[in-house]
Amino acid sequence: MKAVKLNGFGGVEVLEYGETPNPVAGSRQVVVEVAAAGVNFMDIGARQGTMGGGYKPAILGVEGAGRIVEVGPDVTEFREGDRVAWVFNLSSYAERIVAPVDSLVKIPDDIGDATAAAIMMQGLTASHFATDFYPVQPGDVALVHAGAGGLGLLLTQIVKLRGGRIISRVSNEGKVAISKAAGADEVIVDREGKFAEEALRLTNGEGVHVVYDGSGPSTFQGSLDSLRRSGTFCWYGPVLGGPGPFDVMSLPKSIKIGYAVFLNLIPTPELMRQHTNQLFDWIRRGDIKVNIGGTYPLADAAVAHEAMQSRATTGKLLLIP
Structure with missing residues (x-):
């Protein structure tokens, strides 16, 4: 064969x-x-x-x-x-x-x-992210990185099924329509990891309830900055590398952070x-x-x-x- x-x-x-x-x-x-x-x-x-x-x-x-x-x-x-x-x-x-x-x-x-x-793989992952790792409730706001990718599109749809609001981050303008067709309420176009200010603006300065970030170390700080008080940071995807050492006592706003490994799902x-x-x-x-x-x-x-x-x-x- x-x-x-x-x-x-x-x-x-x-x-x-x-x-x-x-x-x-x-x-x-x-x-x-x-x-x-x-x-x-x-x-x-x-x-x-x-x-x-x-x-x-x-x-x-x-x-x-x-x-x-x-x-x-x-x-x-x-x-x-x-x-x-x-x-x-x-x-x-x-x-x-x-x-x-x-x-x-x-x-x-x-x-x-x-x-x-x-x-x-991506469907089971998206389901776990939105129903177990952070069980999305009606009215919750989620920031989804790589929102036009296979995982991002499925995650967007499942969050919307649960009554959530989606802020999607995509890498270029050509992906905006695809992300919106899956249910994204707002789409941020960004390749440089400079999205937190816009995420905060879209949430009237409060920040999002949950961030789903598998985009590597370049987005780690921006995802932290995008969260509201007691928000949840779902970090996943080892291929692009981790964020490096950080001081857990420096985490802001009582946020919760976890690393979602597929086999644990x-x-x-x-x-x-x-x-x-x-x-x-x-x-x-x-x-x-x-x-x-x-x-x-x-x-x-x-x-x-x-x-x-x-x-x-x-x-x-x-x-x-």
Whole structure:
């Protein structure tokens, strides 16, 4: 089969599209023929060797959707022919993957493969951010960084479902309309991390109730400055780097700050399936829409990475074997 392998760490030149042995299902595993694989910033971090935590895959990718073509021993939850989606299952940039059953959810008949592949990591993350990490209440104001990206668009819609108001930050004017179409009430265009003054102006000087910031160290101070008294700072996304050491006693206005790590969002298969089914329900009711900003042949994974890194894309990017 064909797959996108890493030939070292670095730029997109280390991505190698070529033949690799077909996977074989072991105990409590299945083999899935991949219909679509999601592209994430953590894939870029893995390619660059900056992810840490021992994450050094031979084949990139952690999420996708497809159809089971082989069932290993001791599998009772799934059978050959089932359509499934997965998250945080390594080696997803391939025509086939082997997946432990605990990483899988069944795709309903009325949800397409591309939609399922696009919703897993970012949809589960957005749901956790707005319903658990900071349970948004009617009237709350949220500042969403990268508001026209895959996560930002889903987060915007879920916050609006809960009655919140969205201030979205995007990197250029071309993304304003996309962010507003997802429900953003106001949009700040900023590439330099100079957004706090405008966020305060839009909230009559009070600041926002919650900031969702995965944009790296350049926005950290601005996000702090944008919060109101007892506001919540949701910091996530290790690829762009952390803020560096800071004095906790210097934090202003009794704010609360936390680092949202993906694997903490869904610690059990049951919880993952519960939250995924909620996402599927929202999609079928039209409460949220999945924006697929680009699809690329699997062989063009390097092109997809370059597009994502350029910040020129919106929505979710997918690879199609």
